[in-house]
Amino acid sequence: xxxxxxGPLMMIGRRNTSAWRGWKGVPQAGAWPGKSNGDRVTPxxxxxxxxxxxxxxxxxxxxxxxxxxxxxxxxxxxxxxPPARAPWLRPGLLPVAAPPSxxxxxxxxxxxxxxxxSSSSGMHPSSMMSYQQQQQMLCRGxxxxxxxxxxxxxxxxxxxxxxxxxxxxxxxxxxSPLMSIIKEVGLPKQPHPLRGEDPRDxxxxxxxxxxxxxxxGSPPVRAVPIGTPPKQPMSLNHQIHHPTxxxxxxxxxxxxxxxxxxxxxxxxxxxxxxxxxxxGPFPPGVGPVLSQLxxxxxxxxxxxxxxxxxxPPPMLPGGGGFRPFFGGPPPPPHHRMPPPPLHGxxxxxxxxLHPQHRRMLTQRMQSRPMGVGLDRRSRDPxxxxxxxxxKEWVAKxxxxxxxxxxxxxxxxxxxxxxxxxxxxxxxxxxSSKKEHTTRLITPQVAxxxxxxxxxxxxxxxxxxxxxxxxxxxxxxxxVVTSRSDDEExxxxxxxxxxxxxxxxxxKMYSSLLEVQDFEKRxxxxxxxERGALLERHKTHTETLCTLLTHTEQAGRVSDEQCVTIMxxxxxxxxxxxxxxxxxxxxxxxxxxxxxxxxxxLAKKDKQDxxxxxxxxxxxxxxxxxxxxxxxxxxxEIQGREGNLASxxxxxxxxxxxxxVLSEGDRMQSSDPNCQLMDDNRWTELVFSVARxxxxxxxxxxxxxxxxxxxxxxxxxxxVDRQSLEQLQEKLQISTLTS
Amino acid sequence: MxxxxxxxxxxxxxxxxxxxxxxDGRTLIGFxxxxxxxxxxxxxxxxxxxxxxKKFGDIPRGIFIVRGENVVLLGEMDMDKPCDAVLQQVSxxxxxxxxxxxxxxxxxxxxxxxQVLKERGLSIPKADNLDEY
Numbered sequence: 001x002x003x004x005x006x007g008p009l010m011m012i013g014r015r016n017t018s019a020w021r022g023w024k025g026v027p028q029a030g031a032w033p034g035k036s037n038g039d040r041v042t043p044x045x046x047x048x049x050x051x052x053x054x055x056x057x058x059x060x061x062x063x064x065x066x067x068x069x070x071x072x073x074x075x076x077x078x079x080x081x082p083p084a085r086a087p088w089l090r091p092g093l094l095p096v097a098a099p100p101s102x103x104x105x106x107x108x109x110x111x112x113x114x115x116x117x118s119s120s121s122g123m124h125p126s127s128m129m130s131y132q133q134q135q136q137m138l139c140r141g142x143x144x145x146x147x148x149x150x151x152x153x154x155x156x157x158x159x160x161x162x163x164x165x166x167x168x169x170x171x172x173x174x175x176s177p178l179m180s181i182i183k184e185v186g187l188p189k190q191p192h193p194l195r196g197e198d199p200r201d202x203x204x205x206x207x208x209x210x211x212x213x214x215x216x217g218s219p220p221v222r223a224v225p226i227g228t229p230p231k232q233p234m235s236l237n238h239q240i241h242h243p244t245x246x247x248x249x250x251x252x253x254x255x256x257x258x259x260x261x262x263x264x265x266x267x268x269x270x271x272x273x274x275x276x277x278x279x280g281p282f283p284p285g286v287g288p289v290l291s292q293l294x295x296x297x298x299x300x301x302x303x304x305x306x307x308x309x310x311x312p313p314p315m316l317p318g319g320g321g322f323r324p325f326f327g328g329p330p331p332p333p334h335h336r337m338p339p340p341p342l343h344g345x346x347x348x349x350x351x352x353l354h355p356q357h358r359r360m361l362t363q364r365m366q367s368r369p370m371g372v373g374l375d376r377r378s379r380d381p382x383x384x385x386x387x388x389x390x391k392e393w394v395a396k397x398x399x400x401x402x403x404x405x406x407x408x409x410x411x412x413x414x415x416x417x418x419x420x421x422x423x424x425x426x427x428x429x430x431s432s433k434k435e436h437t438t439r440l441i442t443p444q445v446a447x448x449x450x451x452x453x454x455x456x457x458x459x460x461x462x463x464x465x466x467x468x469x470x471x472x473x474x475x476x477x478x479v480v481t482s483r484s485d486d487e488e489x490x491x492x493x494x495x496x497x498x499x500x501x502x503x504x505x506x507k508m509y510s511s512l513l514e515v516q517d518f519e520k521r522x523x524x525x526x527x528x529e530r531g532a533l534l535e536r537h538k539t540h541t542e543t544l545c546t547l548l549t550h551t552e553q554a555g556r557v558s559d560e561q562c563v564t565i566m567x568x569x570x571x572x573x574x575x576x577x578x579x580x581x582x583x584x585x586x587x588x589x590x591x592x593x594x595x596x597x598x599x600x601l602a603k604k605d606k607q608d609x610x611x612x613x614x615x616x617x618x619x620x621x622x623x624x625x626x627x628x629x630x631x632x633x634x635x636e637i638q639g640r641e642g643n644l645a646s647x648x649x650x651x652x653x654x655x656x657x658x659x660v661l662s663e664g665d666r667m668q669s670s671d672p673n674c675q676l677m678d679d680n681r682w683t684e685l686v687f688s689v690a691r692x693x694x695x696x697x698x699x700x701x702x703x704x705x706x707x708x709x710x711x712x713x714x715x716x717x718x719v720d721r722q723s724l725e726q727l728q729e730k731l732q733i734s735t736l737t738s
Numbered sequence: 739m740x741x742x743x744x745x746x747x748x749x750x751x752x753x754x755x756x757x758x759x760x761x762d763g764r765t766l767i768g769f770x771x772x773x774x775x776x777x778x779x780x781x782x783x784x785x786x787x788x789x790x791x792k793k794f795g796d797i798p799r800g801i802f803i804v805r806g807e808n809v810v811l812l813g814e815m816d817m818d819k820p821c822d823a824v825l826q827q828v829s830x831x832x833x834x835x836x837x838x839x840x841x842x843x844x845x846x847x848x849x850x851x852x853q854v855l856k857e858r859g860l861s862i863p864k865a866d867n868l869d870e871y
Binding site for chain 1: 741742743745747749752753769771772773774775782
């Protein structure tokens with residue numbers, strides 16, 4: 001896993017061949033000119049190939065004379081073995097058109113290297129051809145396509161260029177390190193432009209229209225797949241001035257926006273917005289997405305005022321692509337640009353932030369001292385390897401990921417957080433400052449339906465059988481048989497009880513989440529939808545109830561289900577969240593069940609210690625209970641003989657007990673007609689509780705989560721002073737609160 | 739923050755010295771040179787630091803490319819703070835030796851523990867208590 005690349009700093013692996021591979025202009029098969037004898041001894045390619053290897057293998061300074069005749073293996077300082085050197089390490093920058101002055105160099109002995117290693121040929125210089133030229137070539141018709149998968153895919157390229165060469169691409173060859181190298185080593189062999197076999201070559205090297213035509217079956221061919229980073233536009237004057245290129249990158253001529261913009265890549269966005277060179281017609285299909293981002297971009301560039309597209313790209317591989325291969329430390333980066341000026345205040349130009357968030361950010365930015373590390377960075381010779389453009393490109397991708405069609409789904413926590421913040425602030429400010437809350441604007445992406453319909457020819461029988469990415473052919477007729485829940489249950493009954501419980505909990509959770517979101521959706525829904533929404537809400541609540549009281553035997557309501565759910569940590573959480581949404585009766589039943597089974601629950605909870613989650617919702621329920629129910633509850637808590645002791649040992653139990661007692665007391669004191677005292681049950685129960693409390697040693701008494709203040713008053717009515725004092729100790733209530 | 743305000747992005751961390759913890763437990767320290775949308779990282783002048791107790795040892799590794807999914811955490815290193823305050827740097831051989839010893843000791847305690855538990859008929863439940871379904 002370790003990469004011992006001690007050579008020049010190369011971005012290995014980043015610029016991968018996918019861009020190169022998918023490129024339209026590249027003939028994908030090593031189409032040999034139709035030599036009948038199959039003799040491959042000296043076709044143009046091999047010579048070109050060999051030639052191409054020559055300069056690459058010669059580290060200019062190290063090898064004597066830099067003869068291209070250096071054969072094969074070991075170039076000393078080069079860290080990587082030759083075959084492994086991937087295609088993209090080629091300095092693909094040499095122009096297609098070799099200027100006449102260099103011609104003599106080109107005709108060095110053809111077979112420099114043995115014919116093997118065809119795999120390590122790389123990008124060909126004809127990458128400099130323009131889009132139009134490539135298109136032309138493509139339209140030349142198809143030839144026999146052989147060797148689609150062979151490595152010779154990469155080889156042919158030398159023959160590609162010369163037909164239509166744009167003079168502007170010829171580099172300005174003067175005194176530059178590059179030139180010296182070229183003179184030493186010689187350019188890769190360029191096939192003679194007047195070669196007669198060229199038309200044939202090209203046609204045979206062209207991709208078959210079947211595989212590239214966007215019409216017939218395959219997806220639109222892009223030269224650059226969506227994920228690739230931006231290439232620097234060819235700024236010719238600067239090729240030579242930056243021979244120190246540490247990036248080895250094959251430059252791609254700038255493309256016009258592809259005719260089928262269903263998927264926009266960050267490249268497209270960048271190019272369209274930034275690059276003055278590329279002013280192709282805007283495809284009409286580019287909808288809201290682009291316009292919004294572009295607007296932000298335009299705004300950015302206008303307001304912030306810094307130069308977009310950073311002038312001459314500093315890291316152009318240019319002609320300096322040779323250098324990195326020759327080992328040794330890279331020359332001092334005097335060509336590197338100083339760190340580009342910071343974007344003005346970029347915050348104001350993004351629309352995806354909540355206004356509150358934006359305010360916080362500006363405050364933070366102002367207070368933070370900037371530019372602390374700037375001088376340190378300027379001293380670092382390796383800084384800014386990642387160009388401004390690339391940083392922007394990554395940032396664009398990240399921004400694109402922020403776009404969503406349903407912010408409440410994608411960005412739930414962010415939205416909720418800011419909503420809560422707003423509400424809190426509203427409550428605090430209490431309408432003294434009428435700061436109207438602005439709506440959060442998230443960039444919305446228009447949901448575009450991408451339906452693909454395979455092409456059909458009128459008047460033909462049947463359909464085309466081309467199967468492609470968009471139109472895959474059905475190979476297997478797979479029938480999905482889904483078993484119903486009951487069957488599943490029967491089968492897995494004994495298998496894993498815990499899993500089963502968890503499964504039930506999950507199902508209940510999904511209903512619960514729907515119920516919880518109901519309110520929010522209700523507010524946002526249109527009038528017509530509200531009725532339907534209400535219905536859904538009711539069904540969900542019902543599902544919850546039924547799931548909760550589900551038993552094997554119908555008709556007998558038991559708290560079995562409840563208890564089993566609560567044996568799992570997640571289940572306890574579920575119940576605590578669920579309780580507020582249940583109808584009163586059911587909620588009471590649940591609370592009863594809890595009380596009844598408290599000892600068992602406490603035991604099971606030993607590992608989790610999360611029973612306390614239940615306190616709050618249970619408290620709410622208790623406060624709504626009737627007196628009879630309350631008495632019942634107290635009785636349940638007491639349970640059978642001796643159970644109260646164990647209840648008292650548990651935090652939840654103690655809290656529950658206190659809650660019940662305090663509620664009873666409150667009921668008694670507030671409502672004179674209360675039926676609590678009608679039968680003696682309440683009084684008896686309180687007596688017994690008091691007795692237990694007195695009897696239980698203080699050490700075993702669990703501290704409650706909170707102690708209602710009126711307990712002492714309650715007890716004062718039932719017990720004598722001495723016991724009261726004891727109780728007071730036990731309850732740890734100060735006299736002030738009573 | 740600079741480029742995409744309001745979000746967390748690695749862009750501002752470029753060219754700074756970072757410490758990254760990988761999923762296999764390795765700790766790498768290096769200058770973060772390049773990132774991409776998957777948080778694949780390119781480190782320069784990377785050093786793999788092995789910690790055993792209070793000692794640590796650095797193994798220089800050169801250039802690293804880390805696939806984004808293997809990163810556990812990543813943080814900028816403060817160049818001003820001295821790192822020798824609590825920790826003591828030792829040679830590579832020594833730290834590797836220490837590491838080997840540590841692994842050995844751990845294995846042995848684990849074995850003993852399992853043995854003891856087995857004798858008592860107990861077992862440590864593995865993932866059973868997790869709530870993952």
